[in-house]
Amino acid sequence: MTTTTLDDVQARESRHVLQTYRRAPVTFVRGEGVHLYDAEGHEYLDLLSGIGVASLGHAHPALSRAIAEQAHTLIHTSNLFYHPLQGHLAERLANLSGLPRAFFCNSGTEAVEACLKFARRYWYTRGEPRQEFIAIEGSFHGRTFGSLSVTSDAHYRAPFEPLLPSVKFVPVNEPAALRAAVSRATAAIIAEPVQGEGGIRPLTPAFAEAIRDACAKSGALFIADEVQSGLGRTGYPFYFAALGLKPHLVSIGKALGGGVPVGAALVSQEVADTISFGDHGTTYGGNLLACRAALCVLDHLVGGGLLGHIARVGQHVEQRLKRLAAKHPMIKEVRGKGLMWGLELTCDAAPVVTAALERGVVVNRTAERVIRLLPPLVITDAEIDEGLGRLDAALGAVGAQG
Numbered sequence: 001m002t003t004t005t006l007d008d009v010q011a012r013e014s015r016h017v018l019q020t021y022r023r024a025p026v027t028f029v030r031g032e033g034v035h036l037y038d039a040e041g042h043e044y045l046d047l048l049s050g051i052g053v054a055s056l057g058h059a060h061p062a063l064s065r066a067i068a069e070q071a072h073t074l075i076h077t078s079n080l081f082y083h084p085l086q087g088h089l090a091e092r093l094a095n096l097s098g099l100p101r102a103f104f105c106n107s108g109t110e111a112v113e114a115c116l117k118f119a120r121r122y123w124y125t126r127g128e129p130r131q132e133f134i135a136i137e138g139s140f141h142g143r144t145f146g147s148l149s150v151t152s153d154a155h156y157r158a159p160f161e162p163l164l165p166s167v168k169f170v171p172v173n174e175p176a177a178l179r180a181a182v183s184r185a186t187a188a189i190i191a192e193p194v195q196g197e198g199g200i201r202p203l204t205p206a207f208a209e210a211i212r213d214a215c216a217k218s219g220a221l222f223i224a225d226e227v228q229s230g231l232g233r234t235g236y237p238f239y240f241a242a243l244g245l246k247p248h249l250v251s252i253g254k255a256l257g258g259g260v261p262v263g264a265a266l267v268s269q270e271v272a273d274t275i276s277f278g279d280h281g282t283t284y285g286g287n288l289l290a291c292r293a294a295l296c297v298l299d300h301l302v303g304g305g306l307l308g309h310i311a312r313v314g315q316h317v318e319q320r321l322k323r324l325a326a327k328h329p330m331i332k333e334v335r336g337k338g339l340m341w342g343l344e345l346t347c348d349a350a351p352v353v354t355a356a357l358e359r360g361v362v363v364n365r366t367a368e369r370v371i372r373l374l375p376p377l378v379i380t381d382a383e384i385d386e387g388l389g390r391l392d393a394a395l396g397a398v399g400a401q402g
C-alpha cells in the first residue's frame with residue numbers, strides 16, 4: 001500500500017532514493033488547473049508548474065483524456081518502426097519554428113546533446129571538423145556531459161571534470177566579447193534566448209545582433225536552447241524570433257508534453273542534409289504516448305488561442321510584479337517576458353520561497369537571489385492576483401524579520 005504522510009514518504013526516500021535533491025517538506029498528491037493539493041488536503045497555487053512543464057495546468061481534461069486513450073491503444077513500439085503520430089508532431093513543430101525537421105528525445109538535456117552532436121556532425125560531413133562551442137556565462141543547458149560542458153556554473157561542473165575541452169564562455173549581453181570569441185574554428189554558438197536557471201535574463205537585442213553577425217562572418221551554427229523559454233512561455237512561440245534570430249538548431253522540452261517527458265532537437269534543412277542514418281538515436285524518443293501528449297499541448301497553444309492569452313496575462317503579471325517591487329525594498333529587479341519572470345532580491349531568495357510555500361503558493365529560487373515564476377500557461381488574471389497576493393505576504397513576513 002502507498003503511504004502519503006510526509007513523515008512516511010521522507011523516511012522511505014531517505015533510505016532508498018539517491019539523495020541528489022533537497023526537497024521542500026510537502027507531498028503533492030493531486031492537482032487541478034493551477035492548484036496543487038498535498039497529502040493533508042492543503043491547497044497551493046502553483047506559480048512554477050513543475051519548472052515550466054505543466055503547461056496546460058494539472059489534470060487538464062483534454063490532455064488527461066488523450067493520454068488515457070493512447071495508453072489504452074498503444075504506448076510504445078521503438079524507432080525501429082513507423083507510427084502515425086511522430087510525423088504529425090514534427091510537421092506541427094516545423095510550422096511553429098520554421099525549422100523543417102525534428103529529432104525526438106525525452107528531456108531538455110537530451111535535446112541539447114542532440115544539437116551539439118548534430119553541429120559537430122555538420123562540420124565533419126563538410127570535411128572541416130570544427131570542434132569549438134561558444135557558450136554564455138550564466139547559462140544552463142542540462143546535466144549530461146555535453147550539456148554540462150556548455151553550462152557555465154562551476155557548482156554543477158567541478159565534480160565531473162574534465163568535460164568537453166573545446167568550450168569557451170563569454171559574458172552574457174556583452175556583444176564585443178562574443179564577437180571577439182567567435183572564429184572560423186567555432187562549430188556553434190549556443191545560448192538560451194532567455195536565460196532561465198541563470199536568473200531569468202533575456203538576451204539583449206544588441207547581443208542577438210552580435211550572434212547574428214558572428215555566425216554570418218564565421219559560418220558558425222547557432223543553437224537556441226528554448227527548453228525553458230520556448231513553446232509560448234514568453235508569449236512568442238519561440239523567443240529567438242522576438243530577437244530576430246534564425247537558429248540552425250533549437251532544443252525544446254519541458255512544456256512540450258505538459259508533463260509527459262518529451263524533448264526535441266529542431267534542425268534546419270542545411271544541417272539535416274549532413275546527418276545520416278544511425279548518427280543518433282534513442283529507444284523512447286517520440287513514442288506514441290509522448291507524441292499524443294505533445295500534439296494535445298500544441299492544439300491548445302496554436303489552435304486554442306493560448307499564445308494571445310499568455311501575452312495578455314503576461315502584461316498583467318508585469319504590472320503586478322512592478323507593484324510588488326515598489327512595495328518591498330528587498331526586490332532589486334524584475335525581469336522577464338510573458339509568463340517567465342524573475343524577481344532578483346538583495347538577499348538569498350530561499351527564505352521567501354519557504355515563506356511562500358507556507359502561505360500556499362509554489363515558486364522557486366534560482367541563481368541564489370532570484371525568485372522564479374513559471375506558472376501554467378493557462379493561468380488567469382484572477383489566479384495571478386491570488387498567487388501574487390500570497391507571495392506579497394511572504395515577502396512582507398521575511399522583510400519584517402530583517
Ligand SMILES: Cc1ncc(COP(=O)(O)O)c(C=O)c1O
Pocket residue numbers: 107108109110112140141142143192196197225226227228229253254
Ligand atoms: C534552458 C534549459 N536547457 C536544458 C535544460 C535541461 O532540461 P532537463 O532538465 O529536462 O534535462 C533546462 C532545464 O532546466 C533548461 O532550463
